[in-house]
Amino acid sequence: MVALPGVIRVMERAARKAGGRLRRDFGEIEHLQVSRKGPADFVSKADMRSERTLYDELKAARPDWGFLLEEAGEIEGDPDQPRWVIDPLDGTSNFLHGIPHFAISIAVQEPKLGGGGWGDVTYACIYQPITDETFWAEKSRGAWLHDGRLRVSSRRNLSDSLIATGIPFQGVGNFEEWTKIYRAIGPEVAGIRRFGAASLDLAWVAAGRFDGYWESSLSPWDTAAGCLLVREAGGFVSDYRGRSQPIHDETILAANDQLHTRLHKLLAGALKA
Numbered sequence: 001m002v003a004l005p006g007v008i009r010v011m012e013r014a015a016r017k018a019g020g021r022l023r024r025d026f027g028e029i030e031h032l033q034v035s036r037k038g039p040a041d042f043v044s045k046a047d048m049r050s051e052r053t054l055y056d057e058l059k060a061a062r063p064d065w066g067f068l069l070e071e072a073g074e075i076e077g078d079p080d081q082p083r084w085v086i087d088p089l090d091g092t093s094n095f096l097h098g099i100p101h102f103a104i105s106i107a108v109q110e111p112k113l114g115g116g117g118w119g120d121v122t123y124a125c126i127y128q129p130i131t132d133e134t135f136w137a138e139k140s141r142g143a144w145l146h147d148g149r150l151r152v153s154s155r156r157n158l159s160d161s162l163i164a165t166g167i168p169f170q171g172v173g174n175f176e177e178w179t180k181i182y183r184a185i186g187p188e189v190a191g192i193r194r195f196g197a198a199s200l201d202l203a204w205v206a207a208g209r210f211d212g213y214w215e216s217s218l219s220p221w222d223t224a225a226g227c228l229l230v231r232e233a234g235g236f237v238s239d240y241r242g243r244s245q246p247i248h249d250e251t252i253l254a255a256n257d258q259l260h261t262r263l264h265k266l267l268a269g270a271l272k273a
Contacts, residue, residue: 019127055075103129135207150206150232158188181270202254205255212253212256213252218252
């Protein structure tokens with residue numbers, strides 16, 4: 001058995017508590033009261049309850065740490081301490097349509113030395129309540145699924161590769177840009193999948209289930225944990241320009257080293273066309 005770092009134990013305990021409630025709500029979807037917070041962007045009472053549970057559990061464990069939450073926004077803590085970056089229900093549309101593919105995503109982001117913003121993500125936990133899978137990573141220690149080490153896919157040929165993406169939808173994303181990229185990458189790969197939960201797309205890249213992934217119009221809480229998972233599993237994560245950042249909140253491309261280079265070449269060429 002792999003000994004979980006103390007911070008990961010705190011994250012997993014909070015995620016499992018919130019995840020249990022999400023499972024119960026998922027079984028009673030028709031009774032959920034749903035409101036809109038934007039075009040095709042739904043938020044349910046289940047989402048809010050999950051975020052509150054995570055906040056309460058993590059606040060109790062680390063009282064001085066701040067938060068960046070999908071629903072409640074930024075809650076400042078001690079500026080010399082890390083902050084939690086949380087998506088309490090990634091895949092809300094899947095959840096509300098009865099599709100059992102959603103997750104809780106929690107990351108720890110460190111303050112930059114000397115102040116002036118936020119730097120590296122050092123811990124990550126992505127929990128899938130339906131499959132009871134806990135993906136976790138610690139910077140410089142590796143990425144894991146429960147107590148099994150994760151490695152990105154070893155595939156080297158695009159023709160053998162399964163690639164994940166996120167497709168623009170009403171009010172979110174650039175259809176023209178996505179279509180250009182799809183036309184460049186689609187004919188070169190074995191398949192493209194769109195499952196609707198960015199955190200799980202990244203976790204599955206880390207686990208070698210997907211060979212690569214691209215998406216745009218994301219938020220920090222969508223990718224904070226997943227980026228660390230991919231990197232600690234031996235993969236590469238960048239934006240569309242090839243730059244590496246702690247959290248990718250606009251564009252993201254993830255894969256193993258060789259596939260990342262090839263996918264980036266196709267993507268960059270498509271956007272220049």
